[in-house]
Amino acid sequence: MQFDVQKPQPGRLLVRLEGVLDRNAVPSIRKKLLSAIRKNVSEGGVVSLDLSRAPEMDTAGVALLVEALESVSGCHSKLRLTGLSEKAGRLIRLTRLEQVFGLKDASQSPE
């Protein structure tokens, strides 16, 4: 799985994931993602996680998103998911985490 980090401006972090976010990919991605958040995010910051090139995930991927959210919230910052596929959205709804990630109904993208 490909992992790319950009810092477009102070307090903002853009992380792009490419590939399948599953139990095989999560162990290595997790270290990079959580480390990037810890190093680069300060209070009031925003972490954008671009999933447009990672349309497929399993519950290991969802668990990683929860860990990222915990980490970002620990820095009093905000996590923003972009490019979430319909399939990934369905999985998040199945796991009853739609409110946690700001998916309000089936037709809506995350905030």
Next chain:
Amino acid sequence: MSDSPFIALQKLNSYYGSRQILHEIECTIPRRKITVIMGISGCGKSTLLRHLIGLKPTEAGEMSIEGKDVGTFDESDMRAYRMRMGVLFQGGALFNSLTVAQNVATPLKVHTRLADSTIAIMAAIKLHLVGLTGAADRMPSQLSGGMRKRAGLARALAMDPEILFVDEPSSGLDPITAAGLDDLILELRETLGMTIVVVTHELESAFRIADQMIVMDAGKILVAGAPEEIKSNRDPRVVQFLERRADERRTEDESYMASLLGGRKVECEIEE
């Protein structure tokens, strides 16, 4: 590949010792569908399930997975197949020395390199799916039969299996919990495109969830097809099963009398 069956059985015969349990079984398990295997106790459906999950070797006939004959599988092929499946056994088959959450986490700890914190979240997700969030720290001995079954299902789902085998999901559950489990099975197929095989004799549940049904009797497939085809089938054995009528006992009674009286014609009357 997408339209080809996940599993295909051809002329499968199965034995326990010299006793033949399955006779010339031919059927397919389609992808991303729910297949329900039904029949009265002792009809061979659990033996068929044991073949499908690779617990019983194929002695006669062929079972193929994605077109590959299981008979040619080596140890690593079979391990790879098992990694793709989740199985809920009748009693839940939990590890009694582990908490419910630890039970669910075990396959992930054994088979993946995921961090403990990721595994803990995944276990919590699966327990929430089956309605057992509050029971994560309980020991299996502290659970009711229905809760054990749901915990077993959470563990079967731990690895996000491509194919899920479920043995008697509704038995021992109250009607509301059983209906909730049916909803979850339907949701897993809808959302994840999971291939699901359910063995049950609960007709209401079977007709609610099935895309395809296989009705077994005395080790043979009586009929297989879509639920509406099964409902309209006029085979007396199928009708008898669907109407939940007890088996005709006349033949058994006749052989019982023959065993007692050696086939002799007897006459007897009671004088009052």
